Amino acid sequence: MSRAVMDMPRQLPLDLPLTPRYGAEDFLVSPCNEAAYAMIERWPDWPHPVLRLVGPEGAGKTHLAAIWAERARATTATAAEVTLAAVPDLADAPALVVEDCDRGGLDEHAFFHLLNAMRSSGRSLLLTARSVPEVWGLATPDLLSRLRQSPAVDIGAPDEALLRAVLVKLFVDRQLVVDTSVVEAVLPRMERSLAAAQRLVATLDREALSRGRRITRPLALQVLETLAQGEG
Template identity: 60%
Template sequence: MAERREPARQLPLDLALAPSFAAEDFLVGPTNEEAYALVERWPDWPDPILRLEGPAGSGKSHLAAIWAGIAHAWRVDAFELSFSRTPHLVSNGALVVEDCDRGDLDEPAFFHLLNLARERRSFVLLTAARPPDAWGIATRDLLSRLRLAPVARLEPPDDGLLKAVLVKLFVDRQLVVDTSVVDTLARHLDRSLAAASEAVAALDQEALAAKRRITRAMARDYLARRYGVEDGDHPSP
């Protein structure tokens, strides 16, 4: 009797799509519309320094990239700041400083940057997941200056926005899925755009390997592996 063979699985290539930071790809909803409106008001800002705050995966970098495109701003990570670079960075008239709360912050350079930006009427957009009191800043004058800066806050996406993002991510990969797949994922995924992107990429790879469409069962299996939940369980708070 001939041995029964399992159907061959296609080896998926790792062709993950780079995240698009184009303005038309930023989906606006109740959790981010105020921040989006404030960023779009530029240059009519209440202050030259603006803080953009929100948890990981809430769209801070995307929104900062949109403003950078509008204002022709340079972008730099906070840990790259140094006293000697400050005049050059401010000279452009618009600057994004990313991940200000990640540690390794050169406080004298940062304080000099903010003072010089005000003096030269340059705009600075600061991104962080947490407010300045949680950055571990020892320089009181710097902390006071940051506290006074207006803030645009991004909240985790609600169900409607998360579903819209999932649909867009599937469409971007030219994948056709049933609405039950989107509903199942949205019910249990972490409330973040990063979690949505991770889930869609994983399901795309699995479907390619199995040579089949993405199904609700596949979504349930992914959720069980990734979060230890089954469809029908109550979502985590």
């Protein structure tokens, strides 16, 4: 190898955002999420106007909510956008998704009014959160009571088959050609979450681009170790 090639600087990768694909055909169903997927498919035959979708970060809550929003012609808002001023417009939507209900800063008074308005109109409301309302730190007993009355469906931790499929899909979404040995090498060593899979593939993409090389098993294991040490 020539001195010029050896001294070639690493490329500076462009951190271009990857638009997630939230179509029904892109959702991967497995035992950990099939109950949640079935409930989304079951709409409008829900047991209650309000449904809570509970699962860890990166579990697919937003994806499922997007599938349902398209089907139900629902408006989507974050919990932070639920204010007293916004409640009339939100409650007037044909259906509504409110995401990240447990992120903090919830306007409990506005949220209570929104729940009452949706229930009285019979319109469907889908709430997403990482945890149950009992641990949101709510100070309004009536709001907690209302939330407890709504059914919840959980998304569990992904099994190995789902993680494998998600890793392959994430590589394909980024148009990366990766040998199956790379996926099989990282599977038993990585954190068991879809969020971890997303971080790993994004980091591998950037690292491979910066080095000007393809993603190999040694590179994948090196990146995985770096992420585990909190240096990624």
